[in-house]
Structures are given as C-alpha cells and as structure tokens.
Amino acid sequence: MTKGSVVNRCSFCNRSAEDVDTLVAGAGVYICDACVALSAEVIKNKPDGPKRTTPVWEGIDDDTLLAHLPRIDAIRHQVDDDLRCWVGEARRRGMSWDRVGEALGMRRQSAWERFS
Numbered sequence: 001m002t003k004g005s006v007v008n009r010c011s012f013c014n015r016s017a018e019d020v021d022t023l024v025a026g027a028g029v030y031i032c033d034a035c036v037a038l039s040a041e042v043i044k045n046k047p048d049g050p051k052r053t054t055p056v057w058e059g060i061d062d063d064t065l066l067a068h069l070p071r072i073d074a075i076r077h078q079v080d081d082d083l084r085c086w087v088g089e090a091r092r093r094g095m096s097w098d099r100v101g102e103a104l105g106m107r108r109q110s111a112w113e114r115f116s
C-alpha cells in the first residue's frame with residue numbers, strides 16, 4: 001500500500017505495509033493485522049479499575065523512553081504526508097484554498113502556505 005514513494009507503516013509496531021498481511025488505514029494512522037489481534041487480546045483481558053490514557057511513566061526506563069521518541073516522530077511525519085495527500089486530492093477536485101483552510105480551522109493563506 002504505497003502513495004508514490006511513501007511506504008505506509010503500522011503506527012503501533014512500525015512494520016511496513018510490505019511486511020504485514022493487512023494494513024488498515026485510519027485518519028493519517030495505520031494498524032496492522034498483528035496489532036489488531038494484540039489490541040483485541042488487551043481489550044479482552046483489560047483489568048478492572050480506572051481507564052488510563054497516559055503511559056505509566058514509572059514502568060518505562062530511560063532507554064525505552066528514548067527509543068520511543070523516533071517512532072512517535074516517524075508517525076508524525078506519516079500523518080503529515082497523509083494530510084498532504086488528502087489536501088492534494090481536495091485541490092485536484094477543484095476545492096478552493098478557502099474551503100481547505102476552513103476544514104482545517106485555518107485561514108486560506110495559511111493553508112496555501114502550508115500545502116502548496
């Protein structure tokens with residue numbers, strides 16, 4: 001699953017589309033079949049108690065934390081590439097920079113400067 005020379009990667013395990021059976025696309029993010037299966041297992045075995053939306057920092061050592069940073073940065077770039085692709089399609093369909101900017105909550109000029 002590629003867009004030009006861009007190889008999409010699972011946003012969770014970072015494996016490329018070529019290295020997985022299925023890569024499901026979301027809004028700028030992707031998840032592979034293995035991560036879907038792992039997620040289903042986590043959901044099935046979720047502990048009781050309050051829901052957590054942030055990492056348990058105390059359980060993450062410094063090396064693990066630092067190793068995670070480039071993965072987050074790679075996902076940021078993938079999301080940005082996906083947004084450019086969608087904006088490009090909007091423009092190809094003849095949508096104005098006004099409309100694109102409005103959809104993104106920015107002015108026409110800002111949308112043009114960012115994506116043209």
Ligand SMILES: [Zn+2]
Binds near residue numbers: 010012015032033
């Ligand atoms: Zn994955």
